[in-house]
Amino acid sequence: MTSENRTQQPKKSPSVLRSSAVVGSMTMLSRLMGLLRDILFARFLGAEASADAFYVAFKIPNFLRRLFAEGAFAQAFVPVLSEYREQGSVEAVRNFIDRVAGCLGSALVLLTVVVVIASPLVVGVFGMGFLLKNPDKFALTSDLLRITFPYLLLISLTGFAGAILNSYDRFAVPAFTPVLLNATLIIAAAMVAPRMDEPAFALAWGVLVAGVIQLLFQIPFLLQLGLLPHPTVDWGDAAVTRVLKLMAPAMFGVSVSQINLLFDTALASFLPDGSISWLYFSDRLTELPLGVFGVGIATVILPALSRQHVRGGQAFSHTLDWAMRLILLIGLPAAVALIVLAEPILFALFQYDQFRPTDVMMAKYSLWAYAFGVTAFMLIKVLASGFFSRQDTRTPVRIGIIAMATNMVLNIVFVLPLHFIWQVGHAGLALATSGSAFLNAALLLRGLRQCGAYQPGDGWLRFAVQSLLANAVMAVVLLAGVSQIGDMAVADALTRLGWVLGLCAAGLLAYVVVLFISGVRLGHLRPTSS
Known part of the structure; x- marks a missing residue:
């Protein structure tokens, strides 16, 4: 069968439950x-000034990656591509992909050149706090x-390729691709960083190399579908x-939590050295x-919802x-476990x-x-997909702006007292992000119901009672267990783990x-319609 026929007659879509399990x-x-990568980061960088510098330099392109590769772009591109699949010809699909690839690629190249300069x-x-408080830290970050930053170009194109594969229900390849990033950074941290005067540079080069590897990995699978883009710049299409x-x-709509995290980073640059690193490691665990x-x-249901709409x-x-x-079945116990086991987990993994x-x-x-906000962060991903699959972006952006404004207010409410009274201002930043996430999720849910x-x-009601009871019992078991373990600070790594x-x-x-x-x-976990 030719690649064109395979594109014209894709296999029957797998169930969302099975696809979710794969992803x-x-x-x-x-x-x-x-x-494992973060364990090595903690071991070689710790929470010093150079660590803060690297995390900011990594977070800026990583934030934009989530906008272009995982957030706004995917949420806008996948529904339109799904519509082309349902209603258009193979040639129309290919022309659409070629023109999007050309426009996206050219915009990213221009942005990359500007930011590098x-x-x-x-x-x-x-x-800004680096510039005002520590010029050497600012120069290192620059x-x-x-x-x-060129990682943004590479990983956004990788995300573009992944969106195409996801639209054709090839979920495993895009889901596996981030493994290559982590593998590359593990090698950089374990083998290159110890040999350099400034280990942060080894990790920065590892990020760039990982971007190249991830993009190259996707290409053979696009060839199998007959959909490898031939970029054509046509902004008038x-x-x-x-x-x-x-x-x-x-x-704004899908990436509010990420924008809030960047606001947190900017504010954290004014806090004591280590604040950005503490936020990084705690954020990584909730991730x-x-x-x-x-x-x-959310990745799996977006194409399904687009077709169902x-x-x-x-x-x-x-x-x-x-x-x-x-x-809720997964997010609530995850939140409870992270709260109760926060100290043991941090000791076991990073100390x-x-x-x-x-x-x-x-x-x-x-x-x-x-x-505290894990469940809300997860719900936002799913609820936003409900809007974007219907090609409704105005409602999420309006809700996103409300959530962002709320986050800014909560930053002031929480950070100042926590910083000046208890010297934990960074925790106030995290708490403000979680609070605004709950508001975001609630407004998204209300919007879907109203329309x-x-x-x-x-x-x-029965499900809520079952879930709350199970989480309460689990919390009691975990608290009892924590009270029985020894001093984590003096235990060896295997004992902690x-x-x-x-x-x-x-x-x-x-x-x-x-x-x-x-x-x-188990049967209750199967969707009534896939």
């Missing part, structure tokens, strides 16, 4: 390798950003214009359930209902060499605050058993 398992592998100005926006119109407001389950489920009927609402129940016990204590406070796109299914894994296993067992006793069965 989740691949993402879990990536996140576990990411934890003007990196001190960019760092001045996101790390130098690192010149190396890391109607389909490109349509994607741009959807994409611009979507940058584990968010990335594995929240992003995984075109076809009409109740399948759209059923898919959203299933996704939200699954998010070695340059990362001191005092750093664990400070990171613990921001982890508590971020964990009639979503109507709750039966059994939500053993304690944490044992506590996680005990908590998971308690959670599953209570759910089973209360009547939840």
Whole structure:
């Protein structure tokens, strides 16, 4: 069969549950390798000034990556591509992909050149505190950003390729691709960084190399579909214009939490050295359930919702209902576990060499605050997909602006007293982000209900009681276990890891058993419509 025929007659779409499991398992592998990467970062960089500099230089292109590759672009591009698949010809699909590739690529090249040349100005926006308090730290951040920023071009094109593959239900390849980033950075941290006077430069070059590897990895799979882009720059193309119109407001709607994190970074640059590092490590731990389950489920349901919206009927609402129940079933226990086990987890994973016990204590406070918002962060991913699959970007952007404004107000409310009274201002930044995330999720849900796109299914009250009971029992089990473990600061690495894994296993067992006793069965996790 030719590649054209394969494109014309794609295989029957797999169920969203099976696809979610595929994406989740691949993402879990990536996140576990990411934890290993962060362990090495903590060991060689700690929470010193150079670590803060690297995390800012990495966070700026990484933030924009989430806008272009995972956020606004994917949410605007996938529904339009899905519509072309349902209604258009293969040639129209290819022309659409070629023109989007040309316009996206040219815009990213221009942006990359500008930022590399003007990196001190960019760092001045996101790390003004460095400039005012520590000029050497500011200069190091600017130098690192010149190396890391081209990663945006490479990974955004990788995300573009991944969006095409996801639209054709090839979820495993895009989900596996981040593993290559973590593998590259692990090599850079373990083998290159110890041999350099400034280890941060080894990690910065590792980021750039990883971008090249990830992009090259996707190309053979696009060739198999017969959809390898031949970039054509045509800004006047109607389909490109349509994607741009959807994409611009979507940058706010789907990526509010990321914009808030960047605001946090800018404010944290005024706080004591180490604040950005403490936020980084606590944020990375909350990214584990968010990335594995929240992003995984949202990635899978976006093409399904887009097709269901075109076809009409109740399948759209059923898919959203299933996704939200699954998010709560996973997100709530993840949040509880991160709050109760914050200190043991931080000790077990990061407290070695340059990362001191005092750093664990400070990171613990921001982890508590971020964990509080884990469920909301996950719900935002799913609920935003409900709007973007309908090609409605105005509602999410309006909600996003409200959430951003709320986050700024909460920053002032929380950061000042926490900084001046308890010297944990960084935790106030995290708490403000979580608070605004809950508002964002609530407004998105209300919007979907008001427009009639979503109507709750039966059994939500029973499900809520079952979930809350299971989480309460799990929390009691975990608290009892934490009270019995020894002094983490003096234990060796294997002992620490053993304690944490044992506590996680005990908590998971308690959670599953209570759910089973209360009547939840595996069959209940299957969507009523896929």
